[in-house]
Amino acid sequence: MTGCIELKDLTVRYGGKTALDRVSLSIPANGIYAIIGPANSGKTTLLKSINRTIELEPGASVRGKIFIDAEDTRRVRDVYGLRRKIGMVFPLPVGLPLSIYDNVAYAPRIAGVHRKRTLDEIVERCLRQAALWPEVKDRLKMLGTMLSGGQQQRLTIARALSHDPEILCLDEFSIAIDPVTTMRIEDVLLELKKEMTIILVTNLVQQARRLGDMTCFLNMGRVVQAGDTETMFSENPGNQLTYDYIHGVFG
Amino acid sequence: MEAGRNSESLFAEAVLVDRKARVLAREETAKAGAISTNLFAATKFTNRKLKTQTIVKWAFGSMSVIILIPLVVLTTVLVVRAWPSLTWDFLTDVPKQGMRAGGIWPALVGTLYTVTFSLLIAVPVGVMAGIYLNEYARDNWFTWIVHLAVVNLAGVPSIVHALFGLGAFVIFAGMGKSILSASLTLAIMTLPVIIVSTKEALLAVPMTFRMACWNLGASRWQTIRSIVLPNSIGGILTGIILQVCRAAGETAPIMFTGAVFFKSVQRGDLFPYKPTEQCMALSYHLHTISTQVPGVPDSMLYATAVVLLGFVLVFNTMAIVLRTRIRNRKKW
C-alpha cells in the first residue's frame, strides 16, 4: 500500500509565529483525510511541509519528522521527485500561460517524458479524471489562462494528477468556484480515493463530513482531535472544542 | 498624514463656502418669485474654480510643449542643413582630403563593431544578473548592497567610465587602446540598465505561476526557463535595444580606450578592423570633425550628426513599438 503519511512532532515556525506546534498525525493510504479548522490554524502550512515547498518560504524553520511510506521526506535528496509524488491544488485557480495541452503535459515533460503518444494519453486521462475533457477536447491549443475560474480549477486538478501522484492534497479548493463545479469535483475525488491518498483541507465543515473517511481538527497550530469522521461529527465527539467548532460556536 | 489633513481642511472650507453660495442663490431665486430651484446649478464659486483649473491646465500643457519644441525644431534644423550631404556615397565612402570630403564608412563600421562586442558581453551577464536578483536573491543585506551597486553603476559619469576603462583594460589588463578595451568599457556602462530592465520584466510575471510550477516538481531554473523567461523576453529585449542606442551614441568611454582620429580603411569593407586594433567611431568622429578639423563643409558636419541621431532614433522607435506590442498581447 503506497501513500500513507506519518507526521511526528512537526513544528514549523516562520514570520516570527509558530504555525504548527508538535503536530503528530497518521494518515492512512487510499482514502480521503479531511483537515478542518479556522483560519490561520496551520492547515496550509501542513500541506506545504509535506511536499517541502515550505522551504521556499523565507525564514521558515521546520522541525520534526514526516514519513511517506516509512521514508523520511526531510532526508530525501531529490526534492523534485518527492514533489512529483504529491499533487497539490490551491484555493485560487491557476492556469499556466500555456496551451491547455501544455498545461497538463508540463509535469510529465519536466520529469523526462517526451514521446508524443505517451503525453497524449496522459493529457486525455487527466482531463477526463478532472471532469474537464468534454469541454476542452476540441480546443486543447487554447491558452489555459483564458478558461473560466471553475474550468481553471479543474485544469489545476488535471495538472496535479498528470505526474501520477500517490498523494493528492487539496487546499480549500472550492473557495473560488461555483457550487455545481464543486459538486462535480467532489464526485471526482470520491472516485480518485480508491487509488490514492487524498488530503482535503477545508473550512467548509459540511464538505469534510460529506467526503472525509477520517477527519482531523486543527486549531492554532495544534491537533485538537483526529479520528473517523462519524465519531468527530457525532453528538458526542469526545472533545468539547471539536463539538463547538463543528456547530459554529466559533471560527 | 499631512496631505490627508490638508485635504480634510480644504474640503471643510470648500463645502462651507459652497453651501453658503447655494443658500444665497436659492434665496435670490425665491425672492424673484421662481417656484423651483435647481440644487445643482453652478454657483459663482464653482465657476471660478473651474476657470482657475482651465488656466492651470493650459499653463502646464504649454510647459510641456515648450520643453518639447526644441526636439522637433532642432531635428528639423539638423536634417535641413545636412540634406546636401546625405547621400548613399556619404555612408559608404571613406574620409578624403583630411576629412573634408568623402564619407563616414570607417566610423560607421567601427561603431558597429564596438556596439556588437559590448552587447555580446553585457547582455548575457546583465540578463543573468537580473535573473539572480529577482529569482534567487533573498531579502538580506547582501542583496541590498548588490542593488545599491547597480544603482550607482548606472549613475557613474561617462568620463569616469572612460578613466576606469583606461586604468583597467588599457593599462592593467594590457589590452592597450583597442576595440576590445572600448567594447568592455561600453559593456560595463550599459550593464546596469540591462540588469534593471531584466529584473522589472521578470517581476511582471505573477508569483502564482512560479508556485504552480514548483508544486509540480519543477526546479527554480526549470520554472524560469519554461515559464518566466518566455513571458518576460519582450521587456528584456526592450531594455537591450535602448542600451544599443546608448552604446552607439557615447563618446567619452571610447575616447581613450579605443577610438582613434583616423584609420585607413577600404571603401565598403565590412571587416576592416581586428579586435586588438583601434577604430574610428561615429560619435567620436562627429566630435573631432566639429572641433578639431577646420574647413569641413557644414553640410557634412550636419550629415554626420543626422546619421548618428537617425540611428539612435530608429532603434528607440523599435523599442517603443516592441513595448506597445507586449502590452497589447497580454496572456493573463
Next chain:
Amino acid sequence: MSRSNQRSEDDKRRARSLSTRVRSMLHLLSERTIVSLIFICGVSAVIFVFGIFFFVFREGAPFLRHGFDAGGFFLSADWFPTSVINKRYGILAQLAGTGTVTLVAMLVAVPFSLGTAVFIAEFCGRKTKEVLKILVEFLAAIPSVVWGFIGLMVMNPLIVKLTGAPVGLNVLNAGIIVGLMSVPIIVTIAEDAIRAVPDAYIEAAEALGATRWQLVRKVVLPAAKSGLLAAVLLGVGRAVGETMAVLMCTGHSINIPFDGTPPYFHVLDSVRTLTATIAAEMGEAPRLEAGPDGAYPVEAKHYQALFVIGIVLFVITFTINVTADLIVKGIRKGK
C-alpha cells in the same frame, strides 16, 4: 485503474527508477552549475562598482600620496599642469564651472520638467499622454555628442546674435543644453512620484468635490514632495556628470564667472568643468615622464591629477545617487 494494471505500472515504475535516478542527479548537477553562473553574474555588478573606484584610485593615488596640498587643490583656481617652471593643480575654477553650468541647467530644466510631469500625470488625456511620453523618450535618446554639436553650431550663433557676446560658448550655452538633456530624467521620476500618491487620497478629495487643480496643489504635490526632490537630485547628478556637451559648449577657459562687477554672475563667460578637463587633457597628458634625475620615467603628476578629478566626480555622483535612491525607496516602502 484496476489492481493488475496498477501492479504492472509499479513494475514499469521500478524499472524506470534507475535511469530516473541518474537523470535526476544530472539535473541537480546542471541546476547547480547554472545557479552558480547566475550568482556570479549577479555579484558582478558589485565587483564592477568597486572595480571602478579601485582602478581610478590606483592611477590617481600617487598624486594624493606625496605631499598632497588639499587646500591648494580644492581652493585654488590656478590650474597650470603643463607649465614648465611652476606646475600648479588647483581645481576651484573647474568646480565653479561645473557648479554654474549645473545651476543654469537646473534653472532651465526643473520648472519645465515638473510642469510637464504634472501635466502628463494629472491633466492630459490618454492619447496626449502617449505622445508626450514618446517625445520625452526621444529627447532622452539624443546622444550627448549631438547635443554638444547643437550647442556648438546652433546655440552658439544664436547667443551671439541675441546677447551681443563675443563668443557664444559659455555658461549660458552649456547650461541650456545640459538643462534640455536633464529634462527626461526629471520628468520620468517626477511622474512616477506623482502617480505613486495613494489612490485613497485622490478619491477622498474627488468625492468632496475638488477640482483637479485643487487636488494637485493641496494633496498630490505635498504627498509627492520627496519623490520630486529625488527627481531633481537625479537631474543634478546627470548635469554634473555630463561630459561631451560641456566639452563642446563651455569655451574652455579656466575662469570663475563671478565678479565684483554687475551682473555679478557672468553667464556669458567661458568656463571649464571638471568633466571637460579630464576629457580635454587626458589625450595630451603623458602617463610617464622623465623623472627628477632624468633617467627613469615616473608617472606624470598631470595624469594622476586628472584621475583624482575623476575620483571627485565619482564621489559627488555617488552621494547624489545614494541619496536619491534612499528617498525613492522610502516612498515605495511607504506605499
